[in-house]
Amino acid sequence: xxxxxxxxxxxxxxxxxxxxxxxxxxxxxxxxxxxxxxxxxxxxxxxxxxxxxxxxxxxxxxxxxxxxxxxxxxxxxxxxxxxxxxxxxxxxxxxxxxxxxxxxxxxxxxxxxxxxxxxxxxxxxxxxxxxxxxxxxxxxxxxxxxxxxxxxxxxxxxxxxxxxxxxxxxxxxxxxxxxxxxxxxxxx
Amino acid sequence: xxxxxxxxxxxxxxxxxxxxxxxxxxxxxxxxxxxxxxxxxxxxxxxxxxxxxxxxxxxxxxxxxxxxxxxxxxxxxxxxxxxxxxxxxxxxxxxxxxxxxxxxxxxxxxxxxxxxxxxxxxxxxxxxxxxxxxxxxxxxxxxxxxxxxxxxxxxxxxxxxxxxxxxxxxxxxxxxxxxxxxxxxxxx
DNA sequence: GTCTATAGCAGGATAGAC
DNA sequence: GTCTATCCTGCTATAGAC
Numbered sequence: 082x083x084x085x086x087x088x089x090x091x092x093x094x095x096x097x098x099x100x101x102x103x104x105x106x107x108x109x110x111x112x113x114x115x116x117x118x119x120x121x122x123x124x125x126x127x128x129x130x131x132x133x134x135x136x137x138x139x140x141x142x143x144x145x146x147x148x149x150x151x152x153x154x155x156x157x158x159x160x161x162x163x164x165x166x167x168x169x170x171x172x173x174x175x176x177x178x179x180x181x182x183x184x185x186x187x188x189x190x191x192x193x194x195x196x197x198x199x200x201x202x203x204x205x206x207x208x209x210x211x212x213x214x215x216x217x218x219x220x221x222x223x224x225x226x227x228x229x230x231x232x233x234x235x236x237x238x239x240x241x242x243x244x245x246x247x248x249x250x251x252x253x254x255x256x257x258x259x260x261x262x263x264x265x266x267x268x269x
Numbered sequence: 270x271x272x273x274x275x276x277x278x279x280x281x282x283x284x285x286x287x288x289x290x291x292x293x294x295x296x297x298x299x300x301x302x303x304x305x306x307x308x309x310x311x312x313x314x315x316x317x318x319x320x321x322x323x324x325x326x327x328x329x330x331x332x333x334x335x336x337x338x339x340x341x342x343x344x345x346x347x348x349x350x351x352x353x354x355x356x357x358x359x360x361x362x363x364x365x366x367x368x369x370x371x372x373x374x375x376x377x378x379x380x381x382x383x384x385x386x387x388x389x390x391x392x393x394x395x396x397x398x399x400x401x402x403x404x405x406x407x408x409x410x411x412x413x414x415x416x417x418x419x420x421x422x423x424x425x426x427x428x429x430x431x432x433x434x435x436x437x438x439x440x441x442x443x444x445x446x447x448x449x450x451x452x453x454x455x456x457x
Numbered sequence: 458g459t460c461t462a463t464a465g466c467a468g469g470a471t472a473g474a475c
Numbered sequence: 476g477t478c479t480a481t482c483c484t485g486c487t488a489t490a491g492a493c
Contacts, residue, residue, distance in 0.1 A: 085459075100372050103291035106486055117460045122488065124458090174370050181432040182367035184288050195433045223449060230439060231446030234426025241425040242418060244369040245383045251418060258419030261411060262450040273477075294468055305478045306470085312476090316469065464489075471482075 093135040136194035157213035171243035281323040324382035345401035359431035
């Protein structure tokens with residue numbers, strides 16, 4: 082079946098979100114996908130390549146979702162707010178961000194998908210912030226790459242706070258805090 | 270030796286920082302500390318209790334370090350800036366924050382030290398922000414618990430950005446971004 | 458391409474001598 | 476209290492039939 086490979090990747094994506102890389106075993110992937118040992122090692126050289134493929138897809142999924150908010154027909158600064166306030170499962174954590182803290186994130190083939198995701202997101206944010214500046218709604222003195230990095234960091238840090246306390250509200254607080262600061266950087 | 274227990278805890282603290290919980294084996298702790306199998310299971314019921322003890326100490330270490338910056342004799346808002354810009358090993362990640370993204374962070378006895386650290390840090394930050402408000406250097410309309418959460422999230426998210434890109438500068442950018450926004454919330 | 462069976466090894470914990 | 480020896484389990488990968 083051509084779908085066996087797809088099933089393996091799907092199961093891997095789920096398990097990476099639930100457990101991360103270290104705690105995710107190929108055996109668990111086989112059980113969840115319904116495939117046998119041989120299939121995994123027929124389609125992939127091992128755990129690392131399987132995960133690398135899954136990470137690529139996760140990055141694409143997330144990027145596509147972000148663009149729904151960042152490229153709508155609303156004013157640029159509103160799109161930034163929409164991105165910050167989009168629904169997020171705070172207690173599950175960021176599918177990619179959480180793995181940056183594991184030792185595997187230094188390995189070749191595994192770091193790249195994470196780096197690519199955050200680089201693209203940052204560029205998207207910078208683009209929207211430039212639009213806001215052109216629309217005249219954003220103060221001129223702000224450094225846009227820095228502001229973009231700040232916005233991403235708030236989301237990632239919000240996940241950390243939420244999980245530490247097991248309380249999604251902690252992430253919401255952090256986001257409301259940055260929204261208030263962005264309000265004061267808005268030219269009205 | 271009474272110090273065998275201490276050596277076990279020290280080795281655990283180091284290994285948690287390097288590898289996190291899932292990837293840290295009791296065997297590695299024994300090798301690094303020079304102790305034998307029996308010592309570990311004499312002093313602790315198992316991996317979880319050993320790690321719980323180590324996490325408590327890590328939280329205390331970090332809290333003591335934070336207070337150096339948050340309780341200096343400088344103006345309150347400057348202490349916030351000092352906290353944000355204190356030296357950090359961006360590529361190693363936060364000793365506690367990184368583990369909030371592991372599955373173990375839901376386990377009893379392991380989550381508490383992380384939750385306690387972030388709760389105390391947030392309270393400290395709120396206290397300093399209240400001082401700033403009393404000094405008349407901070408805009409009155411800002412919600413202080415939200416701003417405190419934002420500050421913590423920036424640091425935690427900065428670690429994520431730095432590790433994803435393997436570039437400490439990404440964390441610095443995020444921090445400079447929030448410093449600029451805080452500047453605009455300062456009453457001069 | 459997919460399966461079952463299994464190898465080889467490391468993780469986590471226990472037993473029991475000293 | 477500390478040690479060495481050892482158990483059981485699960486992880487990662489390979490072998491080889493279908």
